[in-house]
Every structure is written in structure tokens, then in C-alpha cells.
Amino acid sequence: MYKRQISATSSIIDNGYIAIKVFGRINLITNSGTIRASRYAVGIISGGTLTSLINTGRISSSGFTIDNSGTLNTITNSGTISSGSFSAIFNRNGNIETITNTSDGEITGGSDTITNLAGLTITSLINQGDIDASTDAAILNNGTISVSYTHLRAHETRH
Numbered sequence: 251m252y253k254r255q256i257s258a259t260s261s262i263i264d265n266g267y268i269a270i271k272v273f274g275r276i277n278l279i280t281n282s283g284t285i286r287a288s289r290y291a292v293g294i295i296s297g298g299t300l301t302s303l304i305n306t307g308r309i310s311s312s313g314f315t316i317d318n319s320g321t322l323n324t325i326t327n328s329g330t331i332s333s334g335s336f337s338a339i340f341n342r343n344g345n346i347e348t349i350t351n352t353s354d355g356e357i358t359g360g361s362d363t364i365t366n367l368a369g370l371t372i373t374s375l376i377n378q379g380d381i382d383a384s385t386d387a388a389i390l391n392n393g394t395i396s397v398s399y400t401h402l403r404a405h406e407t408r409h
Contacts, residue, residue: 258283258307269311272298272320281329282307289313294320294344305329314340315359321345327379328352335360341370341393348374355379362390369393 255278256262262269262285269287270279272294279300284307285291291311294300298320305327309315312334316325319342325331327350331338338359339349349364349372351357356379357364363383366372370393377397381388389397 255279257281258285260284261286263287268293271295272300275299275301277301278304280304280306281309285309287311287313290317291315293317294322296320296343299323302326305331308332310334314338314342316340317342318346319343323347325349326352327355327357329354330356330358332356332358333360333363337362337365337390339364341366341372343367343370345370346372349376350374351377351379351381353378356382358382358384359388360384361386363388365390366393366395371395 254276258281260283264287268290269285270292290313291309296319300322302324306329308330310332314336315331315333315338317340321344324347338357363381372395375395375397
């Protein structure tokens with residue numbers, strides 16, 4: 251039976267454009283190693299669905315680390331999700347059900363660490379760890395987000 255899942259315990263690295271591109275459906279990506287790419291570490295393309303992303307390792311890129319234009323149900327982070335220049339989580343043209351950043355989790359961005367564009371929804375953002383932006387906002391919301399957090403560090407949260 252085809253399980254439609256990816257488990258990274260060491261490294262998935264693409265020095266070009268994208269490490270994991272979701273066109274169809276992936277039920278689960280678990281990462282305890284490293285997922286890294288120059289532009290997008292994980293990209294969910296329009297029409298693509300990623301049911302669950304569980305990160306205990308490191309997911310990073312120079313660009314938009316997790317770029318969603320499809321359906322992304324759940325991100326659970328107790329590791330590190332980071333972008334060198336842009337958003338670590340970018341809801342470009344899709345919807346995200348739940349982002350949970352546990353007490354051990356760190357999400358960092360070069361600017362606007364979690365970005366939700368106009369007309370889009372992040373149903374639930376639960377933060378018990380750190381969400382940090384080196385410039386601009388830790389959370390840039392032009393759509394709809396329900397937020398629960400205990401540690402948020404940035405210049406401000408913009409909406």
C-alpha cells in the first residue's frame with residue numbers, strides 16, 4: 251500500500267530551488283534531521299495537500315521555508331524552522347488549519363516570520379516556544395488568524 255509519507259532522519263538538501271514539492275497529496279512529512287533548500291524547503295503547490303508536517307529537526311532556506319499555495323492541515327514544530335531572508339512560513343495562496351510551535355520550538359525569519367496574505371486563513375496558531383523576526387513583524391496577518399502565544403519576539407505584530 252502506498253502510504254504517501256516522507257520521513258527525514260538525516261538530510262534532504264537541494265542547493266537549487268526546492269527540497270520537497272507537494273503537487274498531489276502527502277499525508278505526513280516527519281523530520282528529525284535537516285530539510286534545506288535555497289528557495290523553498292517545502293512547497294505546497296496550488297491543488298496540493300499536505301496533511302501533517304511534524305518537525306523535531308531543522309527546516310531551513312534562504313527564501314520562503316514553508317510556502318503554501320494549497321492545503322496545509324497541520325504543522326507541529328518542536329525543532330527549528332528558519333528563513334535567512336524572508337518568511338519561515340508563508341501562506342501565499344492557500345489555507346493552513348493549525349500551526350503549533352511547542353515550548354522547544356523556534357520559528358525565525360529574516361522578515362515577517364509567519365505571513366498570512368489577504369483573504370487567507372490560518373485557523374489556529376498556538377505558540378509555546380519562540381517566534382522571532384530579525385526585521386519587521388514576527389506575524390504579518392492580512393487575512394484571518396486565531397493566535398494563542400506565550401513567547402513572541404519581534405518589533406511588532408502587524409495586521
